[in-house]
Amino acid sequence: MADYQKIAHALQKSEGEPVHIRGWIYRTRSSGKLAFVVVRDESTIIQVVAEKERLPDEEFAGAQKALIESSVDIEGLIHEDERAPGGREIHATSFRVIQFAEDFPITEDHSTEFLLDNRHLWLRSRRLTTIMKIRHTVVGAIHEFFRSRGFYEFHPPILQPSQCEGGATLFEVKYYGDTTYLSQSWQLYAEAAVFALERVYDVAPTFRAERSKTSRHLSEFWMAEMEAAWMELDEATQYAKDEIKFVLRRVLEHHERDLAYLGRDPEILRALLDKEWPTIKYREALEVLAEHGMDVPFGKDLRTLEEEELMRHFDTPVVVTHYPKETMAFYKPRDPQHPDEALCFDMLAPEGYGEIVGGSQRSTDIEELMESLEQQGEDPRNYEWYLDLRRYGSVPHSGYGVGVERLLAWICALDNIKDAIAFPRTVTRKSP
Amino acid sequence: MADYQKIAHALQKSEGEPVHIRGWIYRTRSSGKLAFVVVRDESTIIQVVAEKERLPDEEFAGAQKALIESSVDIEGLIHEDERAPGGREIHATSFRVIQFAEDFPITEDHSTEFLLDNRHLWLRSRRLTTIMKIRHTVVGAIHEFFRSRGFYEFHPPILQPSQCEGGATLFEVKYYGDTTYLSQSWQLYAEAAVFALERVYDVAPTFRAERSKTSRHLSEFWMAEMEAAWMELDEATQYAKDEIKFVLRRVLEHHERDLAYLGRDPEILRALLDKEWPTIKYREALEVLAEHGMDVPFGKDLRTLEEEELMRHFDTPVVVTHYPKETMAFYKPRDPQHPDEALCFDMLAPEGYGEIVGGSQRSTDIEELMESLEQQGEDPRNYEWYLDLRRYGSVPHSGYGVGVERLLAWICALDNIKDAIAFPRTVTRKSP
Numbered sequence: 001m002a003d004y005q006k007i008a009h010a011l012q013k014s015e016g017e018p019v020h021i022r023g024w025i026y027r028t029r030s031s032g033k034l035a036f037v038v039v040r041d042e043s044t045i046i047q048v049v050a051e052k053e054r055l056p057d058e059e060f061a062g063a064q065k066a067l068i069e070s071s072v073d074i075e076g077l078i079h080e081d082e083r084a085p086g087g088r089e090i091h092a093t094s095f096r097v098i099q100f101a102e103d104f105p106i107t108e109d110h111s112t113e114f115l116l117d118n119r120h121l122w123l124r125s126r127r128l129t130t131i132m133k134i135r136h137t138v139v140g141a142i143h144e145f146f147r148s149r150g151f152y153e154f155h156p157p158i159l160q161p162s163q164c165e166g167g168a169t170l171f172e173v174k175y176y177g178d179t180t181y182l183s184q185s186w187q188l189y190a191e192a193a194v195f196a197l198e199r200v201y202d203v204a205p206t207f208r209a210e211r212s213k214t215s216r217h218l219s220e221f222w223m224a225e226m227e228a229a230w231m232e233l234d235e236a237t238q239y240a241k242d243e244i245k246f247v248l249r250r251v252l253e254h255h256e257r258d259l260a261y262l263g264r265d266p267e268i269l270r271a272l273l274d275k276e277w278p279t280i281k282y283r284e285a286l287e288v289l290a291e292h293g294m295d296v297p298f299g300k301d302l303r304t305l306e307e308e309e310l311m312r313h314f315d316t317p318v319v320v321t322h323y324p325k326e327t328m329a330f331y332k333p334r335d336p337q338h339p340d341e342a343l344c345f346d347m348l349a350p351e352g353y354g355e356i357v358g359g360s361q362r363s364t365d366i367e368e369l370m371e372s373l374e375q376q377g378e379d380p381r382n383y384e385w386y387l388d389l390r391r392y393g394s395v396p397h398s399g400y401g402v403g404v405e406r407l408l409a410w411i412c413a414l415d416n417i418k419d420a421i422a423f424p425r426t427v428t429r430k431s432p
Numbered sequence: 433m434a435d436y437q438k439i440a441h442a443l444q445k446s447e448g449e450p451v452h453i454r455g456w457i458y459r460t461r462s463s464g465k466l467a468f469v470v471v472r473d474e475s476t477i478i479q480v481v482a483e484k485e486r487l488p489d490e491e492f493a494g495a496q497k498a499l500i501e502s503s504v505d506i507e508g509l510i511h512e513d514e515r516a517p518g519g520r521e522i523h524a525t526s527f528r529v530i531q532f533a534e535d536f537p538i539t540e541d542h543s544t545e546f547l548l549d550n551r552h553l554w555l556r557s558r559r560l561t562t563i564m565k566i567r568h569t570v571v572g573a574i575h576e577f578f579r580s581r582g583f584y585e586f587h588p589p590i591l592q593p594s595q596c597e598g599g600a601t602l603f604e605v606k607y608y609g610d611t612t613y614l615s616q617s618w619q620l621y622a623e624a625a626v627f628a629l630e631r632v633y634d635v636a637p638t639f640r641a642e643r644s645k646t647s648r649h650l651s652e653f654w655m656a657e658m659e660a661a662w663m664e665l666d667e668a669t670q671y672a673k674d675e676i677k678f679v680l681r682r683v684l685e686h687h688e689r690d691l692a693y694l695g696r697d698p699e700i701l702r703a704l705l706d707k708e709w710p711t712i713k714y715r716e717a718l719e720v721l722a723e724h725g726m727d728v729p730f731g732k733d734l735r736t737l738e739e740e741e742l743m744r745h746f747d748t749p750v751v752v753t754h755y756p757k758e759t760m761a762f763y764k765p766r767d768p769q770h771p772d773e774a775l776c777f778d779m780l781a782p783e784g785y786g787e788i789v790g791g792s793q794r795s796t797d798i799e800e801l802m803e804s805l806e807q808q809g810e811d812p813r814n815y816e817w818y819l820d821l822r823r824y825g826s827v828p829h830s831g832y833g834v835g836v837e838r839l840l841a842w843i844c845a846l847d848n849i850k851d852a853i854a855f856p857r858t859v860t861r862k863s864p
Contacts, residue, residue, distance in 0.1 A: 004662070022662055022827075024627065024825045025825075041630065042628070042629055042630040042631075069824040069825040070825055071825040071826060071827045098825075098826070098827055098828075099796075099822075099825055099826040099827070101823065101824045101825045102823045102824060104824055118817075118820075119624075120621075120624040120817045120818070120820060120821065121624075121820060121824060123624055123625060123627070123628045124627050124628045125628075128628065129628040129629065132584065132586065132625075132628065132629060133584060133629070135585075135587075136584040136585045136586070139585050139587075140575070140579060140585065143572070143575060147572060152564065152565060152568040153567075153568045153571050153572065154564065154568070154854065155567075155571075155637070155654055155853070155854060156854065156855065157652060157854070157855040157857060158590070158637045158639075158652060159639075159651070159652050159857050159862060161862055161863040161864070171605055171606065171607070172605070172606045173603055173604070173605050173606075173614065174603065174604045174605075174606075175603065175651075175862055176641065176643075176651075176859050178862065180862045182605065189552075189854065189855060192551075192552040192553075192555055193555060193564075193854065195456065195555070195556050196474070196555045196556045196560065196561040196564065197474055197561065197564060197565070198473065198474040199474075204636075204637065205587070205590045205636065205637065207590075207591075209608065211608075219591070219607075220589060220590060220591050222587055230436070230454055364531075385550075385552045385863075385864035386552070386864075388550075388552060388553060389552065390531075391533065391534045392501040392533045392534060392536055392553060393456045393457075393501040393502055393503040393530075393531055393533045394503060394530070394531040395454075395503045395530055395531070396530075421587070422586065422587060422588065422589070422621065422625065423588065423589040423621060425589060425591050427608050430591060430593055430607055430610065430612045431593045431817075432593075432817035432818075
């Protein structure tokens with residue numbers, strides 16, 4: 001197709017220079033002889049002035065009548081004008097409407113459900129477009145972080161015959177007259193991979209049938225996971241801190257204005273880069289809570305309320321390690337020094353965003369693994385292949401997963417995790 | 433954990449220099465006073481000489497008795513020896529067995545099914561490890577190609593309420609008492625995204641219930657897809673050629689030896705880089721076939737046999753465009769000049785590898801779309817949201833998908849596509 005340029009590029013031209021843009025009508029108003037049409041493209045917006053005298057009749061009529069979201073192809077000359085957004089507008093010499101949009105259903109003050117029903121159109125909103133661009137940068141930074149550190153991108157199967165994070169949240173798939181399940185985590189398969197590739201990562205869709213309707217749960221979400229041979233708990237927690245800082249740095253490099261547009265002060269994130277992010281044990285977290293009147297007995301998981309109270313005492317993300325073994329997934333090993341604790345960790349984000357990373361060293365003790373599986377009502381025979389990994393050259397290894405949407409929700413200071421993914425899937429929503 | 437180095441790094445040291453490696457026993461033989469233990473890690477292999485006189489008794493005993501795939505941590509001094517693989521061996525000063533492996537079940541001459549049953553162990557084979565490394569490079573090159581050209585990485589939903597490539601190959605998922613399906617393609621959702629981000633790509637798992645047991649079909653595979661606003665068929669085919677050439681270039685940069693190890697002559701791939709890859713119409717392909725005694729009537733899809741005959745006349749990948757509209761997915765538009773042809777394309781790989789890319793311009797004609805949906809037995813009301821994309825600012829747009837495993841199978845000259853993915857899923861296999 002003929003050459004055209006991004007609006008952001010057109011906005012760098014000087015008075016009188018010719019430009020050619022394509023996009024969609026963002027706002028429009030007209031009088032008898034003039035139409036002021038603000039056009040958006042992927043990059044930004046610009047005002048186009050269509051004058052009856054300068055355009056063929058049919059084109060001027062089109063500029064007057066085209067409704068918002070109509071697609072347009074416009075040529076014209078740059079006019080510098082301080083009042084215009086971006087300090088420039090285009091005086092059209094050609095105004096072609098590619099498609100005259102029907103009345104756009106989304107105007108103002110719609111309910112959340114209406115916007116979710118029309119997600120395919122609401123995606124075009126500046127808000128969602130901005131979030132999706134930051135998501136692109138977050139995921140790109142994760143690829144860059146691991147690839148530059150010698151990790152291999154490794155794709156696990158999404159269809160898995162058994163559970164990894166509890167049978168209750170499995171989604172069942174009909175598989176040629178048989179049954180299989182959707183991945184809750186790549187972990188068991190990544191553990192197999194480290195005996196070949198040693199250090200692996202992925203960014204992949206993950207599925208958990210979470211019946212809770214909270215602002216933090218999705219049924220389908222993306223996880224960025226890593227798994228590394230010869231790595232113990234301490235090093236894994238350090239990797240997680242380094243990774244999240246690396247992501248923040250890339251986001252701040254590319255999206256300072258976008259963050260501000262979303263109402264997130266970039267300085268709050270920037271201040272985290274040079275600070276040490278503490279690591280505390282779950283037992284220490286209980287002490288902090290007890291000092292502030294919250295008595296949580298050892299063995300109970302921290303609820304949102306308690307995580308929020310804990311995080312009031314920190315101004316950075318915090319890594320909490322050594323949660324009670326009994327409440328943990330079967331693959332998390334006992335700490336030999338404190339057998340009631342597991343060699344595991346969560347990273348909690350500040351500002352009430354909760355867990356953004358979860359990980360652990362992996363148990364290499366077949367007896368312990370079989371016992372934990374049985375306690376969870378699983379038949380260890382279904383995990384024979386996994387137990388093989390402990391029979392043939394077992395090595396200490398660790399891994400963790402970053403919830404992409406949770407990380408993004410925190411970075412962008414979103415109210416609801418649903419805005420961190422293009423087409424959210426929850427207990428009450430499976431379309432469009 | 434204490435510092436250690438990759439074997440590839442140790443192999444660059446000189447006579448007498450100290451090294452510290454970790455890995456798994458690849459081969460082993462011993463006499464009374466000496467054990468020759470070849471150790472593998474992710475990078476390569478090296479021979480370790482364990483001498484009774486230089487090691488504590490327990491360590492020498494361990495070196496003698498450890499079976500293959502035992503995990504080891506070894507310190508020693510480099511000895512240059514032309515007979516050794518890599519021209520170096522290690523004379524051990526410390527030989528610690530981390531875990532004594534049981535008798536490794538995989539030896540030689542196993543059936544394909546046995547190796548698939550033990551895929552979690554067979555992944556460690558040099559063959560599969562090599563393929564997975566090339567896969568890492570292929571996928572990385574795809575990310576690099578699109579990101580450097582201003583495309584946004586966009587994640588579509590994997591759980592989708594309707595079909596995109598024919599209802600017959602849908603996998604059904606139980607969804608909170610309701611039903612939904614696994615993605616056959618990101619396409620419909622990517623089409624929604626281009627109105628916001630204009631140019632998007634992804635690399636994501638894709639599912640088709642393919643009952644055919646061929647060497648070219650998987651039930652779960654990964655597709656690298658792109659979708660671009662303001663792009664027509666010609667430009668899309670050019671993008672596909674550029675992308676595949678870019679991937680080949682990166683693979684040749686990093687994996688010349690790996691390809692040779694797999695039995696693929698890298699020069700065959702290199703020769704493709706400077707050639708033009710032809711684009712022909714389906715009708716022209718039929719003529720080529722007719723000249724060689726294969727009469728295919730217009731309207732029939734090309735079968736493997738016919739694709740293979742066609743490709744005998746080319747020494748590069750070939751793009752075939754304008755397949756008959758009637759056999760195509762509903763979203764492929766008629767060519768206005770030739771209404772029985774669709775504005776679509778496949779890229780066929782040489783050497784019998786068949787289709788590696790499939791794409792098209794997308795129909796923007798609501799009537800045509802509804803008619804095609806009805807012809808395929810679909811209720812257009814289930815696609816209202818998709819049709820909305822033609823009502824509100826429709827623009828010409830195109831996209832295509834690269835089958836990651838098919839591309840990899842061709843690049844590595846694999847006999848079977850199952851070796852192009854870590855844990856293959858087919859009509860007869862859902863585990864491990």
